[in-house]
Amino acid sequence: MRWFALDRGSSLPLTRQIYGELSSQILGGELRAGERLPSTREAAGELGVSRNVVMEAYEQLAAEGFLLGISGAGTYVAEGSRLGFPSRRPPGPGAPAEPEPSRAPGREEGSRACAIDFRLGRPALDLVPYRAWARLECEARLGAPVEALGGAEPEGQPELREALQAYLWRRRGIDCRPEQIAISSGALQGLSTLASLVLEPGSPVLFEDPGHVLAREAFAARGAAILPIPVDEEGLRTELLPRDSRPALAFVTPSHQFPLGGCLSVQRRVALVEWAREAGCLLVEDDYESEFRYDVGPVSSLQRLDPENVAYVGTFSKVFFPAIRLGYLVLPERLVEGYLSRRRLADRYGAPPPQLAMARFIGEGRLDKHIARMRRIYRGRRDALVGALEAAFPGRARILGRATGLHVAVRFEGLAFGPPLIESIRRAGVILHPVEDYALVKGSHSGTVAMGYSHLEVEEIERGVAILAGIL
Amino acid sequence: MRWFALDRGSSLPLTRQIYGELSSQILGGELRAGERLPSTREAAGELGVSRNVVMEAYEQLAAEGFLLGISGAGTYVAEGSRLGFPSRRPPGPGAPAEPEPSRAPGREEGSRACAIDFRLGRPALDLVPYRAWARLECEARLGAPVEALGGAEPEGQPELREALQAYLWRRRGIDCRPEQIAISSGALQGLSTLASLVLEPGSPVLFEDPGHVLAREAFAARGAAILPIPVDEEGLRTELLPRDSRPALAFVTPSHQFPLGGCLSVQRRVALVEWAREAGCLLVEDDYESEFRYDVGPVSSLQRLDPENVAYVGTFSKVFFPAIRLGYLVLPERLVEGYLSRRRLADRYGAPPPQLAMARFIGEGRLDKHIARMRRIYRGRRDALVGALEAAFPGRARILGRATGLHVAVRFEGLAFGPPLIESIRRAGVILHPVEDYALVKGSHSGTVAMGYSHLEVEEIERGVAILAGIL
Numbered sequence: 045m046r047w048f049a050l051d052r053g054s055s056l057p058l059t060r061q062i063y064g065e066l067s068s069q070i071l072g073g074e075l076r077a078g079e080r081l082p083s084t085r086e087a088a089g090e091l092g093v094s095r096n097v098v099m100e101a102y103e104q105l106a107a108e109g110f111l112l113g114i115s116g117a118g119t120y121v122a123e124g125s126r127l128g129f130p131s132r133r134p135p136g137p138g139a140p141a142e143p144e145p146s147r148a149p150g151r152e153e154g155s156r157a158c159a160i161d162f163r164l165g166r167p168a169l170d171l172v173p174y175r176a177w178a179r180l181e182c183e184a185r186l187g188a189p190v191e192a193l194g195g196a197e198p199e200g201q202p203e204l205r206e207a208l209q210a211y212l213w214r215r216r217g218i219d220c221r222p223e224q225i226a227i228s229s230g231a232l233q234g235l236s237t238l239a240s241l242v243l244e245p246g247s248p249v250l251f252e253d254p255g256h257v258l259a260r261e262a263f264a265a266r267g268a269a270i271l272p273i274p275v276d277e278e279g280l281r282t283e284l285l286p287r288d289s290r291p292a293l294a295f296v297t298p299s300h301q302f303p304l305g306g307c308l309s310v311q312r313r314v315a316l317v318e319w320a321r322e323a324g325c326l327l328v329e330d331d332y333e334s335e336f337r338y339d340v341g342p343v344s345s346l347q348r349l350d351p352e353n354v355a356y357v358g359t360f361s362k363v364f365f366p367a368i369r370l371g372y373l374v375l376p377e378r379l380v381e382g383y384l385s386r387r388r389l390a391d392r393y394g395a396p397p398p399q400l401a402m403a404r405f406i407g408e409g410r411l412d413k414h415i416a417r418m419r420r421i422y423r424g425r426r427d428a429l430v431g432a433l434e435a436a437f438p439g440r441a442r443i444l445g446r447a448t449g450l451h452v453a454v455r456f457e458g459l460a461f462g463p464p465l466i467e468s469i470r471r472a473g474v475i476l477h478p479v480e481d482y483a484l485v486k487g488s489h490s491g492t493v494a495m496g497y498s499h500l501e502v503e504e505i506e507r508g509v510a511i512l513a514g515i516l
Numbered sequence: 517m518r519w520f521a522l523d524r525g526s527s528l529p530l531t532r533q534i535y536g537e538l539s540s541q542i543l544g545g546e547l548r549a550g551e552r553l554p555s556t557r558e559a560a561g562e563l564g565v566s567r568n569v570v571m572e573a574y575e576q577l578a579a580e581g582f583l584l585g586i587s588g589a590g591t592y593v594a595e596g597s598r599l600g601f602p603s604r605r606p607p608g609p610g611a612p613a614e615p616e617p618s619r620a621p622g623r624e625e626g627s628r629a630c631a632i633d634f635r636l637g638r639p640a641l642d643l644v645p646y647r648a649w650a651r652l653e654c655e656a657r658l659g660a661p662v663e664a665l666g667g668a669e670p671e672g673q674p675e676l677r678e679a680l681q682a683y684l685w686r687r688r689g690i691d692c693r694p695e696q697i698a699i700s701s702g703a704l705q706g707l708s709t710l711a712s713l714v715l716e717p718g719s720p721v722l723f724e725d726p727g728h729v730l731a732r733e734a735f736a737a738r739g740a741a742i743l744p745i746p747v748d749e750e751g752l753r754t755e756l757l758p759r760d761s762r763p764a765l766a767f768v769t770p771s772h773q774f775p776l777g778g779c780l781s782v783q784r785r786v787a788l789v790e791w792a793r794e795a796g797c798l799l800v801e802d803d804y805e806s807e808f809r810y811d812v813g814p815v816s817s818l819q820r821l822d823p824e825n826v827a828y829v830g831t832f833s834k835v836f837f838p839a840i841r842l843g844y845l846v847l848p849e850r851l852v853e854g855y856l857s858r859r860r861l862a863d864r865y866g867a868p869p870p871q872l873a874m875a876r877f878i879g880e881g882r883l884d885k886h887i888a889r890m891r892r893i894y895r896g897r898r899d900a901l902v903g904a905l906e907a908a909f910p911g912r913a914r915i916l917g918r919a920t921g922l923h924v925a926v927r928f929e930g931l932a933f934g935p936p937l938i939e940s941i942r943r944a945g946v947i948l949h950p951v952e953d954y955a956l957v958k959g960s961h962s963g964t965v966a967m968g969y970s971h972l973e974v975e976e977i978e979r980g981v982a983i984l985a986g987i988l
Contacts, residue, residue, distance in 0.1 A: 055682070055686060056686060059813065060686075060813070063813070067782075070782075071786075071821065100813070103812055104813045107779075107811075107815070107919075108779075108781065108782050108815050109781035110782050123783065124782075124783035124786055124787070125782040125783055128790045129790065129793055129822075169665045169666050172662075174660075175658065181654075181657060182657065182658075185650045186647065188646075188650075188839075190644075190646075191641065192839060193641045193644055193646065193837040193839050193840075194641050194839065195839055196839060214527060214532075217532075228863075229863045229866070230863055230864055232861070232862075232863055232864055233862065233864075236862050236863070245717045258860070261861055262861040265712065267717070307579075309580065309581035310582050310594070310596075311594065311595065314543075314598065317599070318599070321601055339579075340575055341572070341576045343576075343579070343580050344580065349599060350601075365666065366665065366667045367660075367665050367666065367868060368665075368867070369863070369864075369865075369867045389704070389708060389733055389737045390705060390708050390734075390862065390863075391700075391701045391702055391705035391708070391863070392704055392841075393841075394841065395841045395867070395870070398867070447579075
C-alpha cells in the first residue's frame with residue numbers, strides 16, 4: 045500500500061478521504077487482490093488519525109466488497125475489484141474543480157444588450173404584475189396540505205382545469221368537460237407528449253411552411269416524416285392538402301399563422317376539418333396568442349368546429365410570461381386516457397402550486413384584466429410599428445397579420461433578407477428575423493421578415509424602423 | 517334565419533351570444549350560402565339589444581368569413597362555411613356544463629384512508645421542513661429579475677448545478693464539472709429524455725428484473741426492446757449479462773436494487789462497467805435513495821468507476837418530497853449537448869424558482885441536516901419493522917436490503933402472495949406490495965413482498981406486522 049496525505053482543510057471527512065484513496069488504489073491495481081493492508085493501529089499512526097477513523101473506512105470498503113476479513117486476523121484486498129481499463133483518475137481527496145463563472149439567469153440567445161431585437165412571441169415582461177402573482181403562488185405553496193407534497197395527477201390540478209373550462213368557453217367558444225383539459229409544462233410539452241401518443245416512427249405529419257421550428261423539431265424527434273404545406277396571407281393553403289396520403293397529424297395555427305400572420309377563413313377551416321375527418325388525420329390547433337386580437341373580437345377556435353378531431357393547445361407563455369411553464373391541451377375524449385399515460389411516462393406530473401395560483405388568478409378575473417390591459421398596450425405598439433413602417437417605406441412594405449398576436453410579417457418589395465443584409469442590419473443595432481428561417485422549403489419568402497413588437501417601447505420601435513429605413 | 521333567445525344572466529356577452537348562434541346556424545346549414553340576413557336595425561329590434569351589439573357580431577362574423585357585404589347594401593351568408601358532417605351541437609349561449617365535483621389535491625391511488633400501506637419510496641411528508649422551504653422558494657420567486665420571466669436554459673440554473681457538484685462529490689464520490697449536470701423535472705423526465713437521445717425504435721435495453729415499472733414503461737414507450745436480467749440478493753446478476761447482443765442502454769440500481777434491496781458488490785460493479793464498455797452499452801445508474809444508508813457509510817456510485825460511460829440519475833423526491841419535481845443527471849461529456857437538445861424539445865426548461873431555492877437549501881447545509889435527521893428517524897422505523905417481523909415470524913421471514921433506502925424486501929418461507937392472499941390482507945387493513953408486481957418474468961419471487969417503512973410511524977409498523985402475523 046502506498047501511503048498518502050490527508051487534506052485536513054477539505055470538506056470531505058477524513059474517513060471518506062481514506063476510503064477514496066484506498067478504493068482508488070484497488071480499482072487502479074496499485075493494491076492487488078490478496079494484498080494485506082496495514083492494521084488499523086498502524087494506519088492510524090501513519091496517517092495521524094484515530095483508529096476509529098481508519099476502522100470506519102475499512103468497514104466501508106469491506107461493505108462494498110473491496111476488502112475481506114477486517115474483523116479477523118488480517119485485512120486483505122478482495123478478488124475482482126480492479127478495473128480492467130484505464131480510467132480517468134478516480135477522485136482522491138481535494139477540492140472540487142473551480143466552478144465556471146455563473147451565467148446570469150434568464151440569459152437569452154440572440155439578444156444583444158443594446159440592439160433592438162424585433163423577436164417574436166415575447167410579452168412585455170416589465171408589465172407582468174409579477175409581485176401580485178408571486179404572492180398568489182406563495183400562498184398556494186404555503187397552503188398546501190401535507191399529502192400534496194406526496195404527488196399529484198398527470199392531468200393537473202382540478203381547480204385550474206375548471207377555471208380553464210369557463211375561460212375557454214368565454215374566450216374561445218370551446219365547449220368541453222374539465223376532464224378533457226390536461227395541464228402541461230408549457231405548450232411544447234403538450235405537443236411533444238401528444239406526438240408520442242399519436243405518431244409511429246415514419247408517421248407523416250402535415251406542417252405549415254413556414255412554421256414553428258421547435259414544434260416541427262419536436263414532431264421530427266418523435267419520428268415524424270414532416271410534410272410541408274405552403275401558407276399564404278390567409279394561412280394554410282387548404283387546396284394543397286394531400287388527397288392521396290393519410291397523415292397521422294396536422295399542426296396548424298389558424299388564429300394567427302406563425303410566422304406569416306394570416307387568420308384562416310371559415311371556408312378554409314371547414315375545408316380543413318372535413319379533409320381531416322376524411323383522411324383520419326388529427327388536427328392540432330396551436331392557439332398561441334389569439335387572446336391579443338385588436339380590430340375585431342377573437343376569432344373562434346378550430347376546435348369548436350370538430351371537438352372530436354381537434355386537439356387544442358394553449359399556453360400562458362404569451363398572455364402571462366414564458367418562465368411560468370404552464371400550458372394546456374383540450375383533447376378529444378378518445379385521446380384523454382392515452383395522453384395522460386404518456387404524460388405520466390414523460391415526467392409524471394407538474395408541480396401544483398403554480399397551477400393553483402393560476403386557477404385563482406383566472407377565477408378572480410385578474411388574468412382577464414391583465415389581458416385587457418396588455419391588449420391596449422400591444423395595440424399601441426402595433427400601431428406604432430405599422431405607422432412607422434408605412435411612413436418609412438410608402439408602398440414598399442406590405443404588412444401581414446396585423447390583426448392579432450405579438451408580431452407582424454412585413455414583405456419588402458424587391459429585397460432579399462440573406463445573411464449579409466441581416467448582418468449589416470444587426471451591426472446597425474437592429475435584429476430582424478427573416479421568415480425564411482422558419483421555412484422548410486426555402487426561397488418563397490426571401491423578402492419577408494417577421495417583426496415582434498410586444499416587448500418594445502414605442503420609442504424603440506420607431507428608432508428601430510428609422511435604422512432600417514437608413515439601410516434598406 | 518331562425519330567431520333565438522339571448523341569455524341575459526350569462527357570463528357570455530350578448531355580442532358573443534349572437535355571434536355563437538349565427539355561426540352555429542351557418543355551420544349547421546340552417547342558414548345557407550347566399551341567404552340574406554336581417555338588417556342590424558331589424559335584428560336589434562327583434563333581439564331587444566342595441567344596434568351596436570348586432571353590428572359587432574356581424575363584423576366578427578364577416579372578419580371570420582361567415583358573412584359578406586355588411587358595409588354595403590345587404591349582408592349575406594358566404595359560400596363554403598357549412599360543415600359537411602354532423603357535428604356535436606356547437607355551443608350556443610348558455611352556461612357551461614356542470615363541473616364534476618373536484619377531487620382533493622394530492623389524492624394517491626392505492627391508499628385507503630385507514631389501511632396501513634407499506635408502499636415504497638414514500639418519504640415522511642409530515643417531517644419535511646416545508647414552511648422553511650416554501651419561504652426559500654417564495655424568496656427566489658420574489659427576487660427574480662424581470663428578464664428571468666422570459667425564459668431559462670434547458671440544463672437548469674447554474675446555482676443549483678454548482679451546489680450539486682459539491683454535494684455529489686461529498687456524498688457520492690462523483691467528480692464532474694457543473695456542465696455535466698442537467699436539472700430535470702424529476703428523475704423520470706431525465707430517464708425519458710435520455711432514452712429519446714440514445715434509443716432507436718427496437719433498441720435493446722437491459723433492465724433489472726424485478727425492477728422499476730414506470731422507468732421500464734418509459735423506455736418501452738421510446739421503442740426499447742426490454743431485455744430482463746435477473747437480480748438476486750446482491751443485485752444484478754452480472755454473470756448473466758449477454759455476451760452476444762449489444763444493448764444500447766442498461767438501467768441499474770446498484771446502491772439499493774429496486775425492489776429487492778441488494779447492494780451491488782464491487783466485484784459485480786467492475787464486471788458490469790467492463791462488460792458495458794466492451795458491449796458499447798450506456799449504463800444508467802438510478803441512485804434514487806442511497807442517501808439513506810444506515811449501517812455503514814454511503815456506497816460509492818457506479819458513475820465513479822467509469823464517468824465516461826455511466827449516466828447518473830438522482831432525485832429530490834426521496835430526500836425531500838416528490839411534488840418538488842426536481843431531479844438531475846450527471847452525464848458523460850459526450851452526451852451533454854444531445855441530451856439538452858432533447859430536453860429543449862420535451863418541454864424547453866424547468867421553472868427556475870424551485871431550483872434557486874434548492875441551491876440555497878444545499879448551500880446553507882440545510883439539506884444535509886434534513887437528511888441526517890431523516891436517516892435517524894428512518895433507521896428507527898426500519899429497526900421497528902425488522903424487529904417486529906423477526907419476532908412475529910421467527911426463522912420464517914428473510915429480510916433483504918435492510919442497509920439502505922426506504923423499504924426492505926421480505927421473503928416468507930412457503931408462502932405465495934397471489935391476489936387472493938393480498939386481498940384478504942388488504943381487507944384486514946394492510947396493503948402489501950408483492951415483488952412479482954415489479955417482475956417482467958413472473959414466478960421467481962412469489963413469496964417475497966416489498967415493504968416501505970419510511971412514511972409509517974413505529975406504532976403503525978408494529979400494528980401492521982401484528983395484522984400480518986394474524987393472517988400468514
